[in-house]
Amino acid sequence: MAGVTTQHEASGIPKGSAGKVTFWFGCNMLRHAELIRLSMLLLEKAGYDVEAAGGPGYCCGTAHDHQPKAASTMSARTVDRFNERAQSEGRGTVVTWCPSCHMHMHDIMAPGNPVQFDVAHVTEMLADAGPSLARLFTTPVPRRVMLHRHHGFNSHVAVNDKVRSLIERIPGIEVVDGPAEAGHMCSSLAAVPGALEPAARRLWTEAVAQRCDTVATIFHSCHRELAGLDNRDGIRVRNWVHLLAEAMGLPAADAYRDWKAGGAPDIAAIERVGEAHFEKLIVPELRKPAVLR
Amino acid sequence: MTRPPPAQATSTEAYLRDAGPRLADLCTACGACFVACPMVDVIGLRGADASAASAGLRLLARGEAGPDETVKWAGACAKSGLCIAACPEREAGLDAMLLVRIARQRAINDTRQLGAKGDPLAFPRVKTFARLQLTDEEQKRWLE
Numbered sequence: 001m002a003g004v005t006t007q008h009e010a011s012g013i014p015k016g017s018a019g020k021v022t023f024w025f026g027c028n029m030l031r032h033a034e035l036i037r038l039s040m041l042l043l044e045k046a047g048y049d050v051e052a053a054g055g056p057g058y059c060c061g062t063a064h065d066h067q068p069k070a071a072s073t074m075s076a077r078t079v080d081r082f083n084e085r086a087q088s089e090g091r092g093t094v095v096t097w098c099p100s101c102h103m104h105m106h107d108i109m110a111p112g113n114p115v116q117f118d119v120a121h122v123t124e125m126l127a128d129a130g131p132s133l134a135r136l137f138t139t140p141v142p143r144r145v146m147l148h149r150h151h152g153f154n155s156h157v158a159v160n161d162k163v164r165s166l167i168e169r170i171p172g173i174e175v176v177d178g179p180a181e182a183g184h185m186c187s188s189l190a191a192v193p194g195a196l197e198p199a200a201r202r203l204w205t206e207a208v209a210q211r212c213d214t215v216a217t218i219f220h221s222c223h224r225e226l227a228g229l230d231n232r233d234g235i236r237v238r239n240w241v242h243l244l245a246e247a248m249g250l251p252a253a254d255a256y257r258d259w260k261a262g263g264a265p266d267i268a269a270i271e272r273v274g275e276a277h278f279e280k281l282i283v284p285e286l287r288k289p290a291v292l293r
Numbered sequence: 294m295t296r297p298p299p300a301q302a303t304s305t306e307a308y309l310r311d312a313g314p315r316l317a318d319l320c321t322a323c324g325a326c327f328v329a330c331p332m333v334d335v336i337g338l339r340g341a342d343a344s345a346a347s348a349g350l351r352l353l354a355r356g357e358a359g360p361d362e363t364v365k366w367a368g369a370c371a372k373s374g375l376c377i378a379a380c381p382e383r384e385a386g387l388d389a390m391l392l393v394r395i396a397r398q399r400a401i402n403d404t405r406q407l408g409a410k411g412d413p414l415a416f417p418r419v420k421t422f423a424r425l426q427l428t429d430e431e432q433k434r435w436l437e
Binding site for chain 1: 294295296297298299300301302303304305306307308309312331332335336369371372373374375377378388390391394397398401402409410411412414415416417418419420421422423424425426427431434435436437
């Protein structure tokens, strides 16, 4: 992130002054490396000393209802690792991204394991720092944005309001609330036959009707499902973090969306993971037809 | 920022085993959770008996077989969370979404009325996405 640190003081918050945190980005965010890096950057701008953790080694276990013992072991391991970070590094707050992980921690992991840290969602932390962060939003983003929303997770964190409050601080932007859909993110609808397509169609129809030029996703799984619609009807798909990065004049690349549109990782990256792995694990997902035909 | 609730059991498995019957005891099968659930429309159960469907949650949460409507409903839970606020026993300690979650788990693992939906390639896939995009240093520091 060359060129970023020079802007840090502009937020008015001394680096690391807000405390040490662990940014727990979950498993599936690993499809969106830019979102991990930009989220860490935003937390740093808000004054936090940030270390990230995620992937299978920090699995919450929420997707393993069919393996209760394995899920229990995973959740205990993850809590232990965060407890260790709290004790040895003073990282007393775990900042979540994934709503599944956040709810699983609150509802199931903590009641089954002694927890020695606080938990906050990244949108809570950043919204609290909104006035300071807004000083960094120096590049106008002249977009009319429809915010893609779900009902779920708002029982734990008012995420729709938090994201709206953040992106509304961007100069030049107009924000329109999209329909509030069932589920906590699109992956929960994708798991139920016939649930995702009507939700995506309502969103897109409303975005067109409201003359929006951008649909803003909140969560990674929604971004994953909607990325294939980028440029349909002239509407771009961006995550809220991309919009904040644009406002800060930072590169806001979106490799996953570009790959869905027919691009591919560079040859060296494919060779690094192995061409057979790439063909078996990555290509089918990238070439899956878009949710709307 | 919140401090998660204190531990009530020695593992999540033990907690969920104990929480099922406890939540079932709090539930009055009034059907408010079913009425509030937007997935009921998606799976074509809007005309079903809401009280009977929620009574089925109590059965499943205790490890007993539930009616087909309840199994179908619990299997389609997308964590919309609207049932939590709709539940009149919330103040008494009933987390309706957790009750549905436990009912679903029991329908998978105990009564075998639902099939497992695990994806054995899920972790290999995210690891491969990570290796495509993360630097060696990022993988070392973030993934351990």
